[in-house]
Amino acid sequence: MITLRAASEADHQTLVRAIQAWWGDSRSPEAARELALLLPRLFLQHFATTSLVAETDDGAVAGFLVGLHSADDPELAYVHFVGIEPGHRGSGLARRLYGTFFEAAAAAGRRTVKAVTSPGNHGSIAFHRKLGFRLEPGDTVVGEVPVHSDYDGPGQDRVCFVRDL
Numbered sequence: 001m002i003t004l005r006a007a008s009e010a011d012h013q014t015l016v017r018a019i020q021a022w023w024g025d026s027r028s029p030e031a032a033r034e035l036a037l038l039l040p041r042l043f044l045q046h047f048a049t050t051s052l053v054a055e056t057d058d059g060a061v062a063g064f065l066v067g068l069h070s071a072d073d074p075e076l077a078y079v080h081f082v083g084i085e086p087g088h089r090g091s092g093l094a095r096r097l098y099g100t101f102f103e104a105a106a107a108a109g110r111r112t113v114k115a116v117t118s119p120g121n122h123g124s125i126a127f128h129r130k131l132g133f134r135l136e137p138g139d140t141v142v143g144e145v146p147v148h149s150d151y152d153g154p155g156q157d158r159v160c161f162v163r164d165l
């Protein structure tokens with residue numbers, strides 16, 4: 001059985017190692033290390049209570065969601081990172097993590113959830129569409145997907161998702 005619990009700062013090392021291990025087979029070790037930089041400790045210091053860890057009965061991490069409630073927009077919640085251990089993919093675990101995040105966000109008065117991904121992450125785009133996210137219009141379209149050019153800096157294009165709660 002897999003249980004969801006709130007994250008804590010003590011999870012940081014485990015989650016960084018998980019990213020490096022879970023993505024290590026599909027990326028170079030260097031690229032997996034770069035990906036882990038998307039999760040600096042500050043997320044687990046300041047947004048742990050809105051983030052979730054999925055654990056197996058023996059305490060192994062099967063997945064996680066790092067999300068936050070916007071400090072600037074009281075109606076907005078944001079999913080920064082979601083990851084599922086490869087052996088647990090395709091069994092509804094990410095949907096469950098999002099569902100729990102949506103419920104907590106709605107209970108805290110949030111009405112909208114946003115997230116972004118890279119245009120090349122077709123799995124993430126398909127997953128977010130399945131979960132009811134819309135793709136926000138961008139300044140260009142790549143393969144029928146609206147893309148925001150240079151969104152996160154020069155050459156860092158992104159696809160932006162939004163979903164009402």
Ligand SMILES: CC(C)(COP(=O)(O)OP(=O)(O)OC[C@H]1O[C@@H](n2cnc3c(N)ncnc32)[C@H](O)[C@@H]1OP(=O)(O)O)[C@@H](O)C(=O)NCCC(=O)NCCS
Binds near residue numbers: 091126127131
């Ligand atoms: C994307 C990811 C989080 C999905 O996790 P998951 O637990 O396998 O997803 P679920 O089983 O909850 O799937 C929910 C729905 O999305 C669909 N889906 C999930 N991954 C998909 C993919 N790669 N391609 C197409 N559809 C996908 C499922 O078919 C399912 O649809 P259904 O409920 O209608 O059957 C997981 O594959 C992952 O960790 N990928 C690498 C990290 C990543 O890209 N994260 C997102 C950006 S930070």
